[in-house]
Amino acid sequence: MPMLLEAEHVRKTYRLGRHDVPVLKGASMAVAEGEWVSIVGSSGSGKSTLLHLLGGLDRPDADSGPITFAGEDLRRFGAARQNRYRNHDIGFVFQFYHLLPELTVLENAMLPALVGVWLPQWLRRKHELRARATELLEVCGLGHRLGHRPSELSGGERQRVAIARALINRPRVLLADEPTGNLDIHTGGGILDLLAERHAAGLTMVMVTHDAAVAARAQRQVRIVDGRVA
């Protein structure tokens, strides 16, 4: 099976004050196209850091091994390509939803689509993008909440908006960092059902979680222990 996203001996060190703290010490993993992988591990093991590196939010150390997406080495990406990678190829879902409070549900869901376009393109594609965002929000069960602000939504509804936002640009990979970590079991189950639907539709997913029951929803689990894949 061809690998869509691959990390090989990835290293990442953070500097805390005067001390270097190695978080990833040569972690390797690969995700095939259409696969749903869970990254599990204890708190501080480096699972979120690995997810951020896979998503191009952060860069690995200079002596790190490569991270490749569809055969392209992320380390060789310039700033513009990296921005486009995050905008177009990857969708992020975070534990704390991270919606912009000033924007409505519809506007939040459309945000990545707005990042990629200039005014003339926006004017040309406005209706198409609105229709796409509305459709996604309806699929997420929020068709009646389009004009609401995030502060007017429940935790589960906010996470659904975040999922719609992650999917607006039709990314090839969805990266989810503890997507149910801030929700009760029932609501979290609904979110996992929604993610499972998208996966069934062909979406590749990498999900970070410390919850074994949540991790079990994925096809495959990758365990990180002390900065390495166990």
Added chain:
Amino acid sequence: MYASQLSNRYLTSRIIPFIAVAAVGLCVALVIIVVSVMSGFLEMVKVSGKSLTGDVVVSRPITGIPAYAELIREIEALPEAEAASPIVETFGLLRMPYGSGDGGKQVEMVEVWGIEPESLDRVLGYRSKLYWKKPAESELAGIAETDPRRDPFFDREAEGMALRAKDGTDGVVLGIEISPFNRRQRDGSYRTTDPRTGGQSAAYFMANTEDVLLTLVPVSDSGSLSGEKKRRFSIVNEVQSGLYAVDESRVFMPLAAAQEMLLLDPRPVMSRTEFDENGRPKELGTGPARATTIAVRAKPGVDPDTLRDAVERAYVRFYQRVTADPGQLVDPPFPDSVDISTWEQRLANFIGPVEKERELMRTLFSIVYVVCAGLVLAIFWSIVQEKTRDIGILRAVGASRSGVLWIFLRYGLLIGIVGSIVGALLAWAVVDNINAIHDLLGTPAPAWLQVLAWIGVAASLALAVMGMVRASALQAVVWVFITLGLAAVALVLLQHRGFLVWDPSVYYFSRIPSSLDMNTVVTTMIGGVVFSVIGASIPAARAADTDPVKSLRYE
């Protein structure tokens, strides 16, 4: 696209941007108001100055210019000149018709202009400056029954224009501030008051009082005094030029009388080489009258400098013609010894300091821009701090550093533009109503306003107490400060008996200039926008440098 949407939304959905807009607006309004009033003041000084001297002045003090009538014809024939008028300028002593308190009469040192009213009116608008005119029907209601202006035969305007009293004697027109009984009112008009009662008094109406005694001292071309000349004149009117310095000292008298008193009238010319049988110099004939000053008015659209150059050439032609004419017994002064200058050159000593003052004010108040940039910087710093997570989200969904930078620069630009517009509108509202505001400050606060202020104090105090009872520190602190502020306002209203900020006797003009200086408006608005963007740039750069991973981890 997202940058415009977000910065627009940031601007309208939070309180902080409104504080920033208010800060920029107040800074912009402050600069516009101060500089506009100063510019208006300068413009009024210039217009008044110009109307006092004409566009160009030909001047030969003391000895004057002989055959000036011919010079005036030469000047009036110029295509650049509208009219010219002869003046005899000197200083004199004026004995007033009222006492000085020590048994004698009050004597004032005055600047005397001997004039031809009709021609001076064509050059300087002399008639329009005569103060006492027949009142219109609508004005009669505000005039006391005993006021001489109610006399159906009252026609001081005609007497002022003729400089001749009804009984045929020569008259003088005095600057309106020379008489201490003319009390200037808030609206710039004058009332003649009785020194004993302070009330309006026809008895102290200057043109109704006794004659004045004017003393002039002729000076020869060698600088020696020829003995003082005294003459009585009737006061026929008073003049209000608008410039206090002029109105407190200038006296207009008939040109011929001034020439006669200063020995500038047509006089016998004696030979220096021929003598009669008694050894006295032989009389060659009668020399022409002289004028010390010729005031010239430019044709509409003609620049004073252009007119001055033309008048200089005209004077040279006049000089050559007169000196070549054997019939002329007296030569005019050399062209180089006659001062021909524009009104701006002549009033440079007066206008210069006012211009310097305005530039000083502009410079000092431009420091406000730095304050504006500092305020925007502080406010944006706190906004970026607050928006760190949003920046992380934007970076996570693919926004570039430059995109994030542009969000906050655009945000600063919007605040600068909106703040500048708000400031310009505020300045317009204040400047347009500055005299009404001044009048309001000058009158005691009405009782209802004082009551309202105290009700406000009581209400805010109650809210502060409620805050304390509910253990809400924010509510308590906010309402305590509002209570203190309202109490201060209420106390000021209680004590306020009206004060005069713009004293007409100090500032020359009765009204505060109330027109916006458009150059200042435009440059100040641009300054407000530029400094807002400068203030926003450092926080914007900080936002662009924000590490998305760190900002998203923060919760």
